[in-house]
Amino acid sequence: MELLSLRNASKSFQDHDKKIHAVSNISLDIFSGEMVAIIGPSGSGKTTLLNLMGVVSVPDLGEVFVNGQTTSNLSDTKRCQIRNHFFGYIVQDFALIEEDTAMQNILVPTLYSKQKRTSTEYRFVVEDLANKLQVKDKLKTKVKNLSGGERQRIAIIRSLVCNQQIILADEPTGSLDEENANIVIEFLRELVNKENKTVVIVTHDLNIAKRCDRIFKLTHGTLSAF
Known part of the structure; x- marks a missing residue:
C-alpha cells in the first residue's frame, strides 16, 4: 500500500495582486522502502x-493521504x-538553536515523541x-561553533532520532562538499x-x-516523471 499519496493537490499564494500557483493538480504515490528525488529550478x-x-500545510484543493489516512x-x-509519528524533516536552514549543543538540538523531537524510550536510550541512538x-x-x-556541513549533518540526525518512517529532505547535501555529500x-x-x-x-x-529510485521534475508547479 502507498505510504504517502497526493491526489489532485494544489496550493496557491497571493503576492500582492498576483496569485501564485505553487503546486498545481499533483497526484503522486510514494511507497515504503523507496528513495524519491524531486528536482526543479528555484x-x-x-x-x-x-x-x-x-502535512506542514494543507492543499487548497485535493488531498494528502498518509498511511491511507486522509x-x-x-x-x-x-x-x-x-507529523510527529510518521515524519522526520531536514530543512534548508537547519533550524538549530545556536547557543545549545548539537546533542541538545538533536534531542528536541524526543520531547514530543510518544515512544517509550529513556533519555539514555535516545543518546545511544544519537551516538x-x-x-x-x-x-x-x-x-x-x-x-x-559548528561549520555549515557539520550543522547539516546534525540536522539530519535530528530528523532520524525518533525513528520515523518517512524522511523529507530539503536540499540535504546543499552545505556539504562532495565527500560529505x-x-x-x-x-x-x-x-x-x-x-x-521512505526518503x-x-x-x-x-x-x-x-x-x-525515481526522479520527478517540478516546473511552474506541475510535476512530471524525469
Missing part, C-alpha cells in the same frame, strides 16, 4: 510540495500527531547516527535498503537525484 514549488507531503480535514492537533555521519566528536559542541546520500540509501525507510529528497543536484 521558485518551481519544490518546498511547497514538500510541505504538503509532510489529512486535510483533520484538526491541527491530529495533523501534528501524524550511533553521529558515528555513521562522522560528527560524533561534535555532539557536545555548541551549534554556533556522498557520506550522507549513502547513509540515506542504507536507511531505505536495510530499514525500509523524499528535494535537490538541485542531478547527480544526487540519479542515486534515487
Whole structure:
C-alpha cells in the first residue's frame, strides 16, 4: 500500500495582486522502502510540495493521504500527531538553536515523541547516527561553533532520532562538499535498503537525484516523471 499519496493537490499564494500557483493538480504515490528525488529550478514549488507531503500545510484543493489516512480535514492537533509519528524533516536552514549543543538540538523531537524510550536510550541512538555521519566528536559542541556541513549533518540526525518512517529532505547535501555529500546520500540509501525507510529528497543536484529510485521534475508547479 502507498505510504504517502497526493491526489489532485494544489496550493496557491497571493503576492500582492498576483496569485501564485505553487503546486498545481499533483497526484503522486510514494511507497515504503523507496528513495524519491524531486528536482526543479528555484521558485518551481519544490518546498511547497514538500510541505504538503509532510502535512506542514494543507492543499487548497485535493488531498494528502498518509498511511491511507486522509489529512486535510483533520484538526491541527491530529495533523501534528501524524507529523510527529510518521515524519522526520531536514530543512534548508537547519533550524538549530545556536547557543545549545548539537546533542541538545538533536534531542528536541524526543520531547514530543510518544515512544517509550529513556533519555539514555535516545543518546545511544544519537551516538550511533553521529558515528555513521562522522560528527560524533561534535555532539557536545555548541551549534554556533559548528561549520555549515557539520550543522547539516546534525540536522539530519535530528530528523532520524525518533525513528520515523518517512524522511523529507530539503536540499540535504546543499552545505556539504562532495565527500560529505556522498557520506550522507549513502547513509540515506542504507536507511531505505536495510530499514525500509521512505526518503523524499528535494535537490538541485542531478547527480544526487540519479542515486534515487525515481526522479520527478517540478516546473511552474506541475510535476512530471524525469
